[in-house]
Amino acid sequence: MDTRAHYIGLMSGTSMDGIDAVLVTFDTGTVTVQGHTYHPWPQDLKNTLRRLSLPGENEIDTLGVADIEVAIEFSRAVFQLLKQTGFQPEQIKAIGSHGQTIRHRPDAVHPFTLQVGDPNHLAEQTGITVVADFRRRDIAAEGQGAPLAPAFHAAFLHHPAEERVILNLGGIANITVLPGNRDKGIIGFDTGPANTLMDAWSMRCQQRPYDQDGAWAASGHIQLELLERLLNADYFKQPAPKSTGPELFNLDWLEQRCHKISSYKPEDIQATLCALSIETITRAIGQYAPRCSRLICCGGGTANTFLMEQLGQRLKDITVEDTTRHGIPPDQIEATAFAWLAYQTVEGCFGNLPSVTGASHPVILGGIYQA
Structure with missing residues (x-):
C-alpha cells in the first residue's frame, strides 16, 4: 500500500451550489488537506442539472451534453486547485470524482443511481487518473449506494x-x-x-x-x-x-x-x-x-x-x-471523503460499509480511468 500519496477529491452535492475540490495527502493512517478551492457552477449549467433531477422531455440529449459540461467544470476546478497549491498533475496519484447526482432511485424495482461528469473527459483533460462512479457498485451489491x-x-x-x-x-x-x-x-x-x-x-x-x-x-x-x-x-x-x-x-x-x-x-x-x-x-x-x-x-x-x-x-x-x-473545515469533509474513497479503490480496498448502505457484502467502489 502506498503510505504517502497525493489525491484530489471533487464533490458537488444535492444543493448544486458548486464544486468543492481538495488536495489531500494520505500518509500512514493520517490525512492532511494541502489545499481547497470552490468552483461555482455556471448558472445555465446549474439550471440544466436541476431540470435533469426531475423527469422531463429530451432527457437523453440533455444528459449527454451535461455529462461533458460537468466534466469540463470539474477539470477547471482541478487546475484551479493545482495552481493554488503549486502541485503538478504528475504528482497526483488520482482524482476521486463523486460526479453530480441527477437521479437516485435506490427503492425502484431495479434500483439505480446516476451521476454526471464523464471521467473519461476528466482524465483526458487533466492528465490525471480518475476514480469515479462510486455508488453503483454498492447498489449492485443490494445496497442503497449512499451514504458513502x-x-x-x-x-x-x-x-x-x-x-x-x-x-x-x-x-x-x-x-x-x-x-x-x-x-x-x-x-x-x-x-x-x-x-x-x-x-x-x-x-x-x-x-x-x-x-x-x-x-x-x-x-x-x-x-x-x-x-x-x-x-x-x-x-x-x-x-x-x-x-x-x-x-x-x-x-x-x-x-x-x-x-x-x-x-x-x-x-x-x-x-x-x-x-x-x-x-x-x-x-x-x-x-x-x-x-x-x-x-x-x-x-x-x-x-x-x-x-x-x-x-x-x-x-x-x-x-x-x-x-x-x-482538523478539516466542514465544507471540505465530503470532498476529502471522496479523495479517500479513490485511495481505497486504487489500493484495492473496500470502500462501503454494509451496515450503513445495506449492501450484502463489502465491495471495492468505482471504476479507474487511467490518464
Whole structure:
C-alpha cells in the first residue's frame, strides 16, 4: 500500500451550489488537506442539472451534453486547485470524482443511481487518473449506494472513549453513528432534508439561492400543523438503511402537503422547513444514537447560524461542534471523503460499509480511468 500519496477529491452535492475540490495527502493512517478551492457552477449549467433531477422531455440529449459540461467544470476546478497549491498533475496519484447526482432511485424495482461528469473527459483533460462512479457498485451489491462518507468518518473521526454522531448538512442531511466500541457496528443514513427545501423556497420567494445565516427562517413562526403534516411523510417512518434526495424532497412535495400554500406567510414556511430539518435530525439521533455525547457537523448547512443554534438548543446534553476542531473545515469533509474513497479503490480496498448502505457484502467502489 502506498503510505504517502497525493489525491484530489471533487464533490458537488444535492444543493448544486458548486464544486468543492481538495488536495489531500494520505500518509500512514493520517490525512492532511494541502489545499481547497470552490468552483461555482455556471448558472445555465446549474439550471440544466436541476431540470435533469426531475423527469422531463429530451432527457437523453440533455444528459449527454451535461455529462461533458460537468466534466469540463470539474477539470477547471482541478487546475484551479493545482495552481493554488503549486502541485503538478504528475504528482497526483488520482482524482476521486463523486460526479453530480441527477437521479437516485435506490427503492425502484431495479434500483439505480446516476451521476454526471464523464471521467473519461476528466482524465483526458487533466492528465490525471480518475476514480469515479462510486455508488453503483454498492447498489449492485443490494445496497442503497449512499451514504458513502461514513466509511471515511469511521476511519478518521472515531474515538474509543465516546459515542459520536457525524452530521452532514448538505442538501440532504445524513448521520453516521460511531460507537466507542467498534464491535457494536456503525450506522449511517439520510435523515431527510437539510438545506434543499429551504434553498428552493428561498429561491422561489426571494430569488436568493439560500437563506443567509438562516435570518429569514428566524424571522418567521413555525406552523405546527404544517410541520406535523410534513413529518408524517412515509420516508421518515422507514427504518435505516435508507437514502434520498431532491427527487423526493422538492417544492412539489411541499405543495402536495401544504394544501393552500398561499395561506401561509413565506417566512413562516421557511421557519417550518428549518424546523423540519432539525426535528428529523434530532429524532434520528434519539432513535439510533441515544448514548451520543458529541455531534460533529460538516457541510454547507453549518454556515446557517440559526439552524445550528436551534440544533444546539434541541440537543442540550450533547456537545455540538463542527469538524474544524478535528482538523478539516466542514465544507471540505465530503470532498476529502471522496479523495479517500479513490485511495481505497486504487489500493484495492473496500470502500462501503454494509451496515450503513445495506449492501450484502463489502465491495471495492468505482471504476479507474487511467490518464
